[in-house]
Amino acid sequence: MENYIETSRKVSLFIYRSIVRCFITTPMRWYSNLQWHIIKEQFKEIGSNVQIAFPFCGYGLENISIGDNFLSGERLKLRAFGEWEGVKYTPQIKIGNNVNIQTDCHISAINSVIIEDNVLIASFVYISDHSHGTCDYFESLISPIKRRLYSKGAVCIGKNVWIGEKATILPGVTVGEGSIIGANSVVTKNIPAYSIACGTPARVIKRLK
Structure with a gap:
């Protein structure tokens, strides 16, 4: 019973x-x-088998291309600003095939951010090709949100790169193919291919090839 x-x-x-x-x-x-x-x-171009977790935040989707087999975690922010404070830009965000981006990542462009094939990006990563203003004294008298967006150059993440959690990739940076960026790193300059870089600012601590 x-x-x-x-x-x-x-x-x-x-x-x-x-x-x-x-x-x-x-x-x-x-x-x-x-x-x-x-x-x-609304995307400029999007491949097959694409999975973006919701909620998702995307601006300027008509300037964003995503390849095949893309996978993201929740709260991904893809922002391609065509205009800010009356100034027009021609941005592009281009993501290759087999790219995996984890939760709470933010990718922003007024110029160009390119992420090539087979890239793995951990959570809370920030990638941007621009800043609010140019660190000029007179601009400092203006609210940061009202300052003109300024790009120091495009960002390119090469094939097979692994970016660790809470890393930041700043404007004008190229991360070479096969490299690894350590967690919490701030990348302010180019990282050669097949390197391990970490720190603030990030520096190469080991060459893989």
Whole structure:
């Protein structure tokens, strides 16, 4: 009798959990899929088997290209600013094939940010080709959010690069193919191919080739 009661309890619990999944999880998945089908039409170019977790924040999607087999975690921010404070820009964000970006990453461009094939980016990574202003004294009298956006140059992340958690890639930087950027690093200058770089500012600590 006790075994029967225990079995009945487990069956009832299974049914209850299944109903909860049906009425809560499934509609959320439907909403995300519907939202994704609407958004993907706005990209400049997008490959096959692309998966972007929601919620997702994207500006200037018409200037953003994504290759095949792209995967992101939640709260990815892709921002290509065509205009800011009355100034027009011609930005591009181009992401290659087989790129994996984890949660809470922010990629922003007024010039060019290119991420080549097979790149892995950990969580909380910031990549930008611009800043608010040029560190001029008179600009410092203006609210930062009102300053003109200024690019020191394009950003390029080469093939097979691995960027560690909470790293920052600043304007005008190229990270060479096959390199590794350590967690919490701030990359202010070019990193050669097949190197390990870490620190603030990041410096090469080992060559892989």
